[in-house]
Amino acid sequence: xxxxxxxxxxxxxxxxxxxxxxxxxxxxxxxxxxxxxxxxxxxxxxxxxxxxxxxxxxxxxxxxxxxxxxxxxxxxxxxxxxxxxxxxxxxxxxxxxxxxxxxxxxxxxxxxxxxxxxxxxxxxxxxxxxxxxxxxxxxxxxxxxxxxxxxxxxxxxxxxxxxxxxxxxxxxxxxxxxxxxxxxxxxxxxxxxxxxxxxxxxxxxxxxxxxxxxxxxxxxxxxxxxxxxxxxxxxxxxxxxxxxxxxxxxxxxxxxxxxxxxxxxxxxxxxxxxxxxxxxxxxxxxxxxxxxxxxxxxxxxxxxxxxxxxxxxxxxxxxxxxxxxxxxxxxxxxxxxxxxxxxxxxxxxxxxxxxxxxxxxxxxxxxxxxxxxxxxxxxx
Amino acid sequence: xxxxxxxxxxxxxxxxxxxxxxxxxxxxxxxxxxxxxxxxxxxxxxxxxxxxxxxxxxxxxxxxxxxxxxxxxxxxxxxxxxxxxxxxxxxxxxxxxxxxxxxxxxxxxxxxxxxxxxxxxxxxxxxxxxxxxxxxxxxxxxxxxxxxxxxxxxxxxxxxxxxxxxxxxxxxxxxxxxxxxxxxxxxxxxxxxxxxxxxxxxxxxxxxxxxxxxxxxxxxxxxxxxxxxxxxxxxxxxxxxxxxxxxxxxxxxxxxxxxxxxxxxxxxxxxxxxxxxxxxxxxxxxxxxxxxxxxxxxxxxxxxxxxxxxxxxxxxxxxxxxxxxxxxxxxxxxxxxxxxxxxxxxxxxxxxxxxxxxxxxxxxxxxxxxxxxxxxxxxxxxxxxxxxxxxxxxxxxxxxxxxxxxxxxxxxxxxxxxxxxxxxxxxxxxxxxxxxxxxxxxxxxxxxxxxxxxxxxxxxxxxxxxxxxxxxx
Numbered sequence: 143x144x145x146x147x148x149x150x151x152x153x154x155x156x157x158x159x160x161x162x163x164x165x166x167x168x169x170x171x172x173x174x175x176x177x178x179x180x181x182x183x184x185x186x187x188x189x190x191x192x193x194x195x196x197x198x199x200x201x202x203x204x205x206x207x208x209x210x211x212x213x214x215x216x217x218x219x220x221x222x223x224x225x226x227x228x229x230x231x232x233x234x235x236x237x238x239x240x241x242x243x244x245x246x247x248x249x250x251x252x253x254x255x256x257x258x259x260x261x262x263x264x265x266x267x268x269x270x271x272x273x274x275x276x277x278x279x280x281x282x283x284x285x286x287x288x289x290x291x292x293x294x295x296x297x298x299x300x301x302x303x304x305x306x307x308x309x310x311x312x313x314x315x316x317x318x319x320x321x322x323x324x325x326x327x328x329x330x331x332x333x334x335x336x337x338x339x340x341x342x343x344x345x346x347x348x349x350x351x352x353x354x355x356x357x358x359x360x361x362x363x364x365x366x367x368x369x370x371x372x373x374x375x376x377x378x379x380x381x382x383x384x385x386x387x388x389x390x391x392x393x394x395x396x397x398x399x400x401x402x403x404x405x406x407x408x409x410x411x412x413x414x415x416x417x418x419x420x421x422x423x424x425x426x427x428x429x430x431x432x433x434x435x436x437x438x439x440x441x442x443x444x445x446x447x448x449x450x451x452x453x454x455x456x457x458x459x460x461x462x463x464x465x466x467x468x469x470x471x472x473x474x475x476x477x478x479x480x481x482x483x484x485x486x487x488x489x490x491x492x493x494x495x496x497x498x499x500x501x502x503x504x505x506x507x508x509x510x511x512x513x514x515x516x517x518x519x520x521x522x
Numbered sequence: 523x524x525x526x527x528x529x530x531x532x533x534x535x536x537x538x539x540x541x542x543x544x545x546x547x548x549x550x551x552x553x554x555x556x557x558x559x560x561x562x563x564x565x566x567x568x569x570x571x572x573x574x575x576x577x578x579x580x581x582x583x584x585x586x587x588x589x590x591x592x593x594x595x596x597x598x599x600x601x602x603x604x605x606x607x608x609x610x611x612x613x614x615x616x617x618x619x620x621x622x623x624x625x626x627x628x629x630x631x632x633x634x635x636x637x638x639x640x641x642x643x644x645x646x647x648x649x650x651x652x653x654x655x656x657x658x659x660x661x662x663x664x665x666x667x668x669x670x671x672x673x674x675x676x677x678x679x680x681x682x683x684x685x686x687x688x689x690x691x692x693x694x695x696x697x698x699x700x701x702x703x704x705x706x707x708x709x710x711x712x713x714x715x716x717x718x719x720x721x722x723x724x725x726x727x728x729x730x731x732x733x734x735x736x737x738x739x740x741x742x743x744x745x746x747x748x749x750x751x752x753x754x755x756x757x758x759x760x761x762x763x764x765x766x767x768x769x770x771x772x773x774x775x776x777x778x779x780x781x782x783x784x785x786x787x788x789x790x791x792x793x794x795x796x797x798x799x800x801x802x803x804x805x806x807x808x809x810x811x812x813x814x815x816x817x818x819x820x821x822x823x824x825x826x827x828x829x830x831x832x833x834x835x836x837x838x839x840x841x842x843x844x845x846x847x848x849x850x851x852x853x854x855x856x857x858x859x860x861x862x863x864x865x866x867x868x869x870x871x872x873x874x875x876x877x878x879x880x881x882x883x884x885x886x887x888x889x890x891x892x893x894x895x896x897x898x899x900x901x902x903x904x905x906x907x908x909x910x911x912x913x914x915x916x917x918x919x920x921x922x923x924x925x926x927x928x929x930x931x932x933x934x935x936x937x938x939x940x941x942x943x944x945x946x947x948x949x950x951x952x953x954x955x956x957x958x959x960x961x962x963x964x965x966x967x968x969x970x971x972x973x974x975x976x977x978x979x980x981x982x983x984x985x986x987x988x989x990x991x992x993x994x995x
Contacts, residue, residue, distance in 0.1 A: 172696065172785055172787065173785050174776070174780065174785045174786075174787075174958070175956075175958040175959075176708050176709070176710050176711050176714050176958070177710065177714060177958050177959075177961040177962040178709070178710065178962060179710070179961065179962060179966060179969065180966065181709070181710040181713040181714070182713075184713075184966060184969060184970050184973070185713050185716075187970050187974075188970055188973045188974045188977065191970075191974040191978075192974055192977045192978055192981070195974070195978045196978070196981055199982070315564060315565045315566065316563070316564045316565075316567070317523040317524065317527060317529045317530075317564035317565065318527075318529075320528075320529040320532075320564075321527045321528045321529045324528040324529065324532060325528055328528075334982075335984055336984075337984055340982075340984075341732070341982065341983055341984050342728065342732050342979060342982045342983045343732045343736070343983065345982075346732075346933060346937070347933065349933055351931070351932045351933045351936070352932060353931050353932050354928055354932065356928055357928040357929065357930065357931060357932075358927055358928065358929050359929070359930075359931045407745070407746050408746060408747075408927055409745065409746030409747055409927070410746075
């Protein structure tokens with residue numbers, strides 16, 4: 143035996159002071175112990191319990207108004223993103239560009255079926271930048287603008303949401319792709335499969351437990367109020383659109399804290415914080431203008447749209463993100479056409495049931511009326 | 523492919539059905555090789571080629587080591603294997619880290635050097651499969667393993683899908699003998715495997731991802747000063763999250779392997795009931811700590827050298843263990859902290875190890891609490907993405923921010939408190955036992971209810987596909 147090996151073995155045989163129980167070097171006959179209990183009986187009972195609980199939970203969820211629908215996640219978004227062809231019409235932005243637009247009407251009016259890439263609570267910029275960097279794409283972008291989301295600083299949830307989706311599009315693994323295809327038929331038939339509403343995490347978040355008075359806890363997100371299909375067309379559910387419904391009232395009260403600017407952080411002097419926010423906003427105007435210029439340089443067209451908003455939410459938005467400092471700046475910096483719903487009586491006569499989005503029925507009519515404005519803005 | 527994904531559910535069902543439906547043992551092994559490469563390729567197909575090349579090289583080098591006549595040539599072939607494996611790991615995992623540090627060193631002596639940033643994608647689980655593969659040539663060199671004649675068997679030993687990407691680090695010497703003859707299924711083995719998979723997924727999806735990860739992420743990404751309560755809770759949340767995440771993966775791997783008739787060893791043994799740090803490392807990531815012990819600590823001289831040298835060896839091993847986890851100095855500090863803990867414990871044992879009071883219940887309990895606290899402090903460096911976050915966290919934990927911000931909701935505080943308390947209680951009550959014994963002793967209705975409850979919570983949580991933390995290593 144080579145001396146080095148025998149030396150090694152000799153060392154292994156010596157008592158160890160530090161490691162109390164050395165493992166054997168070649169455990170060739172290792173077998174895990176198997177608990178000896180009546181496995182078959184237990185398994186049958188477990189399966190029956192799980193089926194019964196899942197069935198009961200499904201019935202309960204349906205009884206309180208939930209219906210099967212797809213979850214909006216990065217993988218579904220990636221599926222839609224893959225449908226973008228060089229000349230496609232693409233809708234980007236936030237939930238208003240998502241709920242308020244009917245793809246059938248736009249297809250009739252624009253001659254092409256749009257690809258829906260808007261996402262609830264997201265900032266349009268990362269998607270806009272990604273499309274601008276996509277050298278194959280020179281179609282048309284319809285960009286929804288909710289100023290508070292559009293100008294969200296880097297690192298804020300609206301930016302994270304969009305960036306995550308864009309990242310997934312560029313790095314989706316085959317396994318994630320397959321999982322999405324497997325998940326869709328399930329989500330289309332099972333009501334309790336709602337990743338942002340009926341998961342254990344969401345149910346725990348809804349427990350009415352008071353917080354410490356000084357705790358900085360993020361505001362609540364709105365409950366389920368829409369359905370989604372494979373093209374990512376979102377539609378408000380009837381219960382939310384019904385005048386005076388409890389769901390409608392709840393969502394209205396959630397929008398207000400969600401759209402209220404959070405207090406400045408305690409650890410940065412307020413002047414410094416305001417300065418950094420102003421800089422971030424200026425940077426966003428600049429970045430958007432650069433992306434738009436790049437996209438236009440290869441023949442692409444873009445139009446910005448401000449969709450309807452109502453009630454106290456409109457008052458809040460007008461106060462915290464005034465048109466002159468947000469919308470007008472975007473138009474000026476990008477030198478792009480824009481459609482602001484308030485400028486046109488036929489677009490401003492709609493009611494948003496929960497103040498932020500149109501009902502499914504109104505979204506069809508709104509889209510019909512929007513088409514001539516889009517055609518004109520896009521010089522079609 | 524993640525264990526907590528629909529793709530895996532379908533994949534596993536198909537593999538298990540085909541595997542047990544096939545009579546020929548050779549065909550079954552071929553099936554497992556194909557399945558393992560599909561499992562791995564489902565992340566990024568080209569990396570399957572990298573996995574294959576590493577495996578094939580070690581297969582060949584293992585033969586060369588066994589064939590070599592003199593000690594010198596054996597050593598040369600072993601060095602070739604070590605260099606090949608570590609250079610792969612070094613390039614993919616530490617390339618940019620090394621360049622950045624080289625730049626920093628150059629700047630220190632006044633030379634301005636701007637290295638290009640290498641756009642390197644880290645192959646999933648490279649640290650794990652490199653060690654799977656390396657154990658083969660090391661064991662052949664040590665004379666404790668004969669090289670296998672079958673490349674297919676060795677490929678399967680390295681790439682066996684349950685343990686491929688996040689451990690346990692299964693040594694070829696432990697796995698290859700299981701490929702000699704077809705495994706049989708003992709009574710209850712398959713269903714016990716399924717129960718273990720349910721437990722693993724429950725730990726990952728429900729406990730780590732749902733109950734703890736959100737709080738830990740918020741605390742560690744908060745840019746301001748935090749109150750002591752929030753800082754400690756954030757660290758405790760991470761301590762629980764990383765345990766449930768990693769132990770959950772290991773349990774899933776063990777369960778999946780059992781369903782296929784293979785036996786993998788425990789990777790965790792109730793580590794938060796450890797009394798002292800050597801005890802902790804006998805309970806935490808056992809496959810890594812034994813790997814480092816057998817292939818690094820003992821060859822360096824182990825304990826059979828002067829105390830100062832032994833302490834240095836210990837620190838070197840933990841330094842490299844830290845670096846194995848990630849290409850960042852924060853991981854190195856985590857490793858060095860554990861190395862220092864081990865050295866301090868050793869000194870304490872020399873002075874007080876035999877004292878009667880040192881072994882009474884109260885002292886042991888206090889030592890257990892102190893171990894958990896010190897492990898939590900070390901986790902700060904493991905989780906923080908840079909030293910300024912780590913410093914801020916430590917300052918918060920030790921009262922440096924008397925008016926620090928409170929950002930956790932009462933619900934989050936309750937979740938962290940309840941899960942941590944239950945986890946520590948479970949670890950202490952099982953510290954001298956194992957899960958198999960516990961299940962055998964428990965009344966049947968408790969086993970049934972617990973299994974059903976775990977399965978229902980997984981369904982209710984809808985298995986949001988967060989990647990396992992250890993995939994990045």
